[in-house]
Amino acid sequence: MDVLLLGAGGREHALLKAIQASPECGRVWAAPGNGGMAGADVAPIDENSPAAVARFATDNGVDLVVIGPEAPLVAGVADACRDAGVPVFGPGAEAAQLEGSKLFAKRVMERAGVPTAAYASFTEEAPALAYVEEQGAPLVVKADGLAAGKGVVVAQTVEEAAEAVRSCFSGAFGEAGSCVVVEEMLTGPECSLLSVTDGTTVVPLACAQDHKRALEGDLGPNTGGMGVYSPVPFVTPQEQAAMETANEKVVRTLAAMGIPYRGVIYGGFMLTPEGPKVLEFNARFGDPETQVIVPRFKGDLLRFLYAAATGTLDAAMASWDDDWAVSVVLVSEGYPGSYEKGKPITGIEEAEEVPGVTVYHAGTALADDGTLVTAGGRVLDVTAVAPTFEGARDAAYAACDRIGFEGKTLRRDIGAKALRGREAWEV
Known part of the structure; x- marks a missing residue:
């Protein structure tokens, strides 16, 4: 094939x-x-x-x-x-608006009866600012369209929320910011649950938890993802079932709207005290979630994807390794803001000598002389698979330390919060 x-x-x-x-x-x-x-x-x-x-x-x-x-x-x-x-x-394209327009996704969720944050949408700055003042903080401000994972601001103050609104309408995210969605801020740990569907059968994949903030302690601006692990140890069977049901409901609702959905439906959830609520939907495999989900997948991924594409998907085609997977993202200095490219990369072969480690390339390129160099904000995903969570974390960081490039930056706390248990999010 x-x-x-x-x-x-x-x-x-x-x-x-x-x-x-x-x-x-x-x-x-x-x-x-x-x-x-x-x-x-x-x-x-x-x-x-x-x-x-x-x-x-x-x-x-x-x-x-x-x-x-x-x-x-x-x-x-x-x-x-x-x-x-x-x-x-x-x-x-019509189904992909689930990710391409946050407002479209909200309306589909309402129709499907899927729990999500209360919201309002705006196409003009003045009423959006008035709504922010009326609601008070904290709030979440989102550019409606695609913004490479960076068009979301979790605002702890009214001033931060207002600045995020102004940023969208000033063109910071281009056409993606011409419509703005302002949401209530949900609390709890986040969790990603991806499902693969051929439009009829919906097969859930393994849970994962991304670390979106740029800095340790979940501080700094949102990024495309700084690290991830799978499975998520504190997700209860009831929460797992609720997330699977949410993905299924959206696929069924889109079908009822005359919009067939084939591929990955990626639910980003907040595990609130009232149960899982959807933060967003994406229409493709997550990045970096894929870098820990795929290594744990037992089966023939090519056959699995082909079955989804051709309407022959079977849940028996997917099963999961019991091992843990942790991936740490090495980024260019300055990411998610401006950064330099063309920095030579060393140590990847040495990193992959650590048992269980695979280094996935993200923002890399080959220079004219064949040298591997940085070519993006997120440069490498260093993934380790091991029988224990701690073992996977240790192996991933040991491998990270063997890789070098000028300006190499990483978070040293990927997965650390989860090791403390659910109460780490209840402080």
Whole structure:
């Protein structure tokens, strides 16, 4: 089975490794790929161009297109591939609005009866600011559209919330900030629950917990993710069931609206005292969640994705290793703000000599002389799998210390809070 994989991050590198491990895997192309995605040929196309992707897939006899990032989904790449008769893993543009528009997602959740935060939406600055003053803090301010995980501000004061509103309407997030959603702030630990669906069957994956803030102690601005672990030790069976049901309800509701959903539905949940409530939905595999979910997946991932793309999904195709997985993200100095690129990277082979460790490339590239260099904010995902949570954390950090590049930055507390138990979020 020949595969075209769209994307260039750690998520795509993790998917690539798992796809290549399938005995049914033939040739794999990546568009655009990154400096560590060996074994995949580079497809010289724009990943966000529906026509270009569909044409390449048909011209090269591609059996499955796997879409990693959200932008190609919202652009309609999956629709173009399906129209051309090519199986594709990922929802169409209309369904991808679940991530592409937070307001659309809220309305779907209301229709589905899925618990979420109270909210209001605005297309003008003045009424948004008036609402902030009326509600008081804390509040969560979100740019409605895609903002690479950075368009969300958790505001502890009215002044912070007002500044976030002004930032959106001033163009800080481009068109994504032309509509603003202001929500009540939910409390509790966060948890991600991803499910794979062919539009009818919905198969839950393993839980994971991301660390979105840039600084230790969950301080600083939101990022695309600084580290993650799986499973989540304090999730109760009742909470697990409630999250699975929420994902299923949304798939069923979209179908009732005439919007088929095929691919990953990613629920970001807050485990509140009243039960899990949805913070957001994403329409694709999480990054960095994929880097701990895929290593624990038991089964043939390529067959699993193909089944979802072709309407033949079976829950028996997915099971989970009992081991723990922890991934620490190494980022460029300055991320999520401005940062420099082109810094030589050393020590990856030495890092992977630590038992259980795999280093997934995210923001990397090969220089003209073949040197591996930094090419993004999130540079590498250092993932360790071990029989215990503590063992996985220790191995991940031991591997991180073997990798070097100028400005290397990381959080040293990935998973530390979870080791203290649920009460760590109740202080």
